[in-house]
Amino acid sequence: MITEYFKMALSSIRGAKFRSLLTMFGIIIGVSSVVTIVSLGEGVKHQVASKVDEVSDSLVVIRPGKKTEAKAFNLDSLRTFIGNTGSLSEKDWRDTEKVTGVKSVVPIGIVSGIVTYDSQEYLDGNIIATTKDLPSLLNQKLAFGEFFDESQYTRNVAIIGVDIAEKLFQENVPIGKSLNIRGKDFIVQGVFEQQKSATFAELNLNNSILIPYDAARQIGGTIQLMQLYVEAESPEKISDVAKNITSTLTKNHAGQEDFTIQGKEEALKTTNAVFYQITLFIAGVAFISFIVGGIGIMNIMFATVSERTREIGIRKAIGATNAQILGQFIMESAVLSFVGGFIGVLFALIANAIFRVTTDLQPVTTLNIVLIAVGLSSFTGIVSGLLPAAKAARKDPIASLRSEL
Amino acid sequence: MTSKSPLISIEEVSKVYGFGDATTVALEEVSLTINKGEFIAIMGPSGSGKTTLMNIIGLLDRPTHGNYKLNDKNVARIGKIKQAKLRRDNIGFIFQSFNLLPRLTVLENVALPLAYKGVMQTRRLKAASNALAEVGLKDREYYLPSQLSGGQLQRAAIARALVNGPSIIIADEPTGNLDSVSARVVMELLSDIHKLGNTVLMVTHNPSLTRYADRIIYMLDGSIVYDEATAVGEIPKRVQNAVNSLRSSDEEEKLANVSALMETMPGPDKEKPKAKKKKSKKRGKKK
Numbered sequence: 001m002i003t004e005y006f007k008m009a010l011s012s013i014r015g016a017k018f019r020s021l022l023t024m025f026g027i028i029i030g031v032s033s034v035v036t037i038v039s040l041g042e043g044v045k046h047q048v049a050s051k052v053d054e055v056s057d058s059l060v061v062i063r064p065g066k067k068t069e070a071k072a073f074n075l076d077s078l079r080t081f082i083g084n085t086g087s088l089s090e091k092d093w094r095d096t097e098k099v100t101g102v103k104s105v106v107p108i109g110i111v112s113g114i115v116t117y118d119s120q121e122y123l124d125g126n127i128i129a130t131t132k133d134l135p136s137l138l139n140q141k142l143a144f145g146e147f148f149d150e151s152q153y154t155r156n157v158a159i160i161g162v163d164i165a166e167k168l169f170q171e172n173v174p175i176g177k178s179l180n181i182r183g184k185d186f187i188v189q190g191v192f193e194q195q196k197s198a199t200f201a202e203l204n205l206n207n208s209i210l211i212p213y214d215a216a217r218q219i220g221g222t223i224q225l226m227q228l229y230v231e232a233e234s235p236e237k238i239s240d241v242a243k244n245i246t247s248t249l250t251k252n253h254a255g256q257e258d259f260t261i262q263g264k265e266e267a268l269k270t271t272n273a274v275f276y277q278i279t280l281f282i283a284g285v286a287f288i289s290f291i292v293g294g295i296g297i298m299n300i301m302f303a304t305v306s307e308r309t310r311e312i313g314i315r316k317a318i319g320a321t322n323a324q325i326l327g328q329f330i331m332e333s334a335v336l337s338f339v340g341g342f343i344g345v346l347f348a349l350i351a352n353a354i355f356r357v358t359t360d361l362q363p364v365t366t367l368n369i370v371l372i373a374v375g376l377s378s379f380t381g382i383v384s385g386l387l388p389a390a391k392a393a394r395k396d397p398i399a400s401l402r403s404e405l
Numbered sequence: 406m407t408s409k410s411p412l413i414s415i416e417e418v419s420k421v422y423g424f425g426d427a428t429t430v431a432l433e434e435v436s437l438t439i440n441k442g443e444f445i446a447i448m449g450p451s452g453s454g455k456t457t458l459m460n461i462i463g464l465l466d467r468p469t470h471g472n473y474k475l476n477d478k479n480v481a482r483i484g485k486i487k488q489a490k491l492r493r494d495n496i497g498f499i500f501q502s503f504n505l506l507p508r509l510t511v512l513e514n515v516a517l518p519l520a521y522k523g524v525m526q527t528r529r530l531k532a533a534s535n536a537l538a539e540v541g542l543k544d545r546e547y548y549l550p551s552q553l554s555g556g557q558l559q560r561a562a563i564a565r566a567l568v569n570g571p572s573i574i575i576a577d578e579p580t581g582n583l584d585s586v587s588a589r590v591v592m593e594l595l596s597d598i599h600k601l602g603n604t605v606l607m608v609t610h611n612p613s614l615t616r617y618a619d620r621i622i623y624m625l626d627g628s629i630v631y632d633e634a635t636a637v638g639e640i641p642k643r644v645q646n647a648v649n650s651l652r653s654s655d656e657e658e659k660l661a662n663v664s665a666l667m668e669t670m671p672g673p674d675k676e677k678p679k680a681k682k683k684k685s686k687k688r689g690k691k692k
């Protein structure tokens with residue numbers, strides 16, 4: 001009998017296409033927006049997680065300033081430096097290197113100055129003073145050339161990101177060309193591969209010029225230490241190392257803990273916490289949109305039932321039981337909202353494709369969310385079809401037969 | 406005839422609508438016995454309770470008082486589910502306004518009673534197709550009701566009423582919306598069905614159609630005032646006289662006036678006209 005109801009539902013939906021579309025409207029909008037938002041969220045989550053995965057498991061990041069939970073994750077920090085107050089000194093760097101369990105420390109220092117090439121200024125990029133272990137620690141590969149090694153620390157060499165190559169040199173492989181920082185020429189000896197998104201290390205390599213720390217000191221100006229990447233001897237030692245660094249640096253900073261130490265796990269934890277909140281929010285939106293959609297369906301189903309009173313009378317006269325009428329209308333409502341949910345998912349997939357093409361976002365639509373969305377909308381349809389269907393089932397056949405067809 | 410128990414046995418059935426000052430007595434202690442294979446024409450003026458009686462016999466409605474035995478089973482107070490199933494299995498309805506569902510094809514319409522019975526799709530479409538062939542609509546199976554003439558619609562409705570193999574066909578003014586030619590075709594069909602041994606109950610306002618029946622019941626104010634067997638093909642004298650006594654030259658109008666005229670005609674069993682207090686002659690307004 002279920003398949004009968006299904007066929008009946010299909011035929012009456014086909015018979016009133018516009019009305020059916022109207023009925024599904026709420027569900028379509030609800031499902032498509034929820035699926036789109038969840039897909040975007042999943043996409044960002046994947047990007048963050050995969051980036052965090054790429055960096056060394058033994059990595060710990062020290063940043064100046066006390067970070068609050070809320071600031072731990074925002075979309076801006078994914079792409080640019082956070083201009084946090086507070087400071088790290090070279091002494092902090094050197095002392096950290098001496099902490100037990102620390103294998104190496106890589107400084108990230110912002111060098112003040114303007115970059116020129118061919119008497120053309122480039123103001124958007126960052127000049128970063130660092131040391132040789134940065135690529136291995138961030139798991140960042142070079143597309144061309146090589147990173148500098150210890151023997152080149154005092155030489156004026158530079159490794160650049162893809163955006164710099166494109167915008168400043170306007171070519172893909174400007175190796176051997178030189179750019180000018182504070183009146184000194186630096187020879188480009190390597191170009192990074194495209195960095196897909198900023199790591200939890202919060203460093204946009206695509207738009208950076210990396211030079212040896214010692215060379216940066218030689219050309220004068222200030223170097224502001226934005227971060228220290230610390231590699232522990234092994235991943236298990238991370239928490240001990242973090243504790244030791246904290247006590248060392250607190251001493252250096254006159255007893256104040258005006259810096260933040262974050263391991264990979266913690267970075268994931270904070271992003272997960274934020275995503276949990278986002279998920280709750282989406283669930284709330286979904287809940288409301290399903291209720292609104294459900295009320296819409298109920299409304300129109302009530303109208304449909306009154307309009308089809310005569311039909312109900314005829315069906316009863318030729319032998320339909322109340323239960324069969326009930327089943328027919330519930331099925332109709334369920335099919336309407338199932339189809340609405342399905343169309344909503346299609347819209348969401350289209351929206352995601354548009355996002356993928358027009359923005360950097362990489363929305364991920366999982367089968368789970370699709371099933372949940374379609375399942376929930378069918379459920380909504382069944383629930384909101386109950387009352388109208390009961391009304392239809394209870395109709396008196398004789399009175400119904402007398403009403404207009 | 407007396408040895409077998411009757412198909413339908415109604416005892417002192419009353420139907421009262423509304424309550425208080427708005428009470429309408431649609432049927433008043435009607436008793437009626439119908440045997441298998443009868444073709445009964447039911448006549449009477451508008452509001453005399455013909456449809457009400459058909460609805461009760463057809464298990465669409467329930468009597469307020471009295472007993473109704475169908476196939477020796479008491480069905481006057483059965484539950485709604487049982488009522489629907491008995492209706493589905495025993496009754497075939499034919500309405501004045503055809504009542505085919507506009508969105509289904511003729512074939513699907515005819516197959517619908519079998520769907521509610523739980524017959525599989527292929528089998529029920531085949532049965533529906535056969536039923537349509539019997540009423541001469543084989544070539545209209547996939548038409549929509551809106552694409553058929555009134556006569557064709559009523560034939561399709563007859564096929565739908567027959568598809569279940571019901572024991573009783575109830576036709577409430579089946580030719581009321583048809584021209585005389587279509588009406589004839591429909592009546593011949595009903596007559597054929599009757600000849601095959603089916604029981605047919607037909608309400609009509611047209612006295613000339615009583616010639617297809619083998620029994621005529623005349624109703625007045627909720628009671629049966631005339632119940633007489635006739636030979637098929639013959640219009641009883643009483644009805645004939647009523648028609649003849651009309652001087653109107655317009656055939657249509659003549660037929661329409663017959664009922665009004667017959668209202669004054671006394672029944673054979675000379676039932677004293679009961680004093681009925683509250684009764685509206687108008688058809689119940691729906692609300």
Ligand SMILES: Nc1ncnc2c1ncn2[C@@H]1O[C@H](COP(=O)(O)OP(=O)(O)OP(=O)(O)O)[C@@H](O)[C@H]1O
Pocket residue numbers: 422423429430431449450451452453454455456457458685686687688689690
């Ligand atoms: N639902 C109802 N509520 C109140 N009164 C009703 C209802 N249905 C029928 N009646 C009344 O019952 C009486 C009999 O109605 P019924 O429809 O049986 O007449 P009928 O003989 O079929 O008339 P017609 O020839 O016009 O079809 C009428 O007086 C009518 O007004």
Ligand SMILES: [Mg+2]
Pocket residue numbers: 455456457577
């Ligand atoms: Mg009637």
